[in-house]
Amino acid sequence: MRQVGRYRMRRVLGSGAFATVWLGEDPALEVHVAIKVLAENWANNADVRERFLAEARLLRRVDDPRLVRVFDVGESEDDEARPYFVMEYIPGGTLTERIGSLSTREALAYGVAAGEAVQVLHDAGIVHRDVKPSNLLIDDRSTPPRLVVSDLGSAKVLAEASGFTVTTGTPSYMAPEQIHQTDGFDGRADVYAVAAVTYHLLTGQPAFSDHSPAAVLDRRADTKPPPVAARLGRPAELDRLLARSLSWDPGKRPGTAAEFARELGRFLADDPHLHRPGREVPTVPVLVFCVVLAAALFAVTYQLLAR
Known part of the structure; x- marks a missing residue:
């Protein structure tokens, strides 16, 4: 063909x-x-x-x-x-090709964009059910690049019966309720997936080593993803947001994808150079004091040597 x-x-x-x-x-x-x-x-x-x-x-x-x-x-x-x-046709490829090469700020920005895009579906009564990097396209023709959600082949229109009862999703990004429920879950399953994608973008590694639906179910319900905020130069609240969004219990996650995007967006304002542990940037008054002190020491040293 x-x-x-x-x-x-x-x-x-x-x-x-x-x-x-x-x-x-x-x-x-x-x-x-x-x-x-x-x-x-x-x-x-x-x-x-x-x-x-x-x-x-x-x-x-x-x-x-x-x-x-x-x-x-x-x-x-x-x-x-x-x-x-x-x-x-979206010429920039998918987020899959960019894993491991993004800055912290870029990874956070794509996580925010994914949450906002998924919210558009939820507002229309649609649960995507298979949010993953390969379903998130990047349009490089715009500035900043535009994130575009694709592949609704697994999507569920809540108001309509699909007639399909198979488990859909990708284990590394699949909410636990998608495995033991073929129906009856809501947009919080997509919130889990967006958080899992965000974690993968930030670290280059999946939040959990779930290679099959059975592995997801075998994981302890209280398992949290390894913390990442400190090494990314972000506040500990980022770890708490990711852990909450990746909770086994949908009730503990942000209620909507838009809520997750808003909370994640707060960390975009945090310059990693300003928040890196043990590396505080001097304020202007401190810098002025240091300059004056250095000048005074130089003057005293010069007078002593001149005697």
């Missing part, structure tokens, strides 16, 4: 269990686009087709620059008639 509708398909950007995303070209408008095509093995499954198209409808309904935009939908012209939808 090298073309769907009027769109030319250039190369694969990514693939998953249900679909493949291609870099495409719209020859009519002469722009690059991203094209998501349902996987061949699901083409004849009516439920999966509906779930696939539901993602396009969700993205189109919640029109916000913090969510990837959908421009068109259609079906391939071969015998399989696979559904596809066309989205804006």
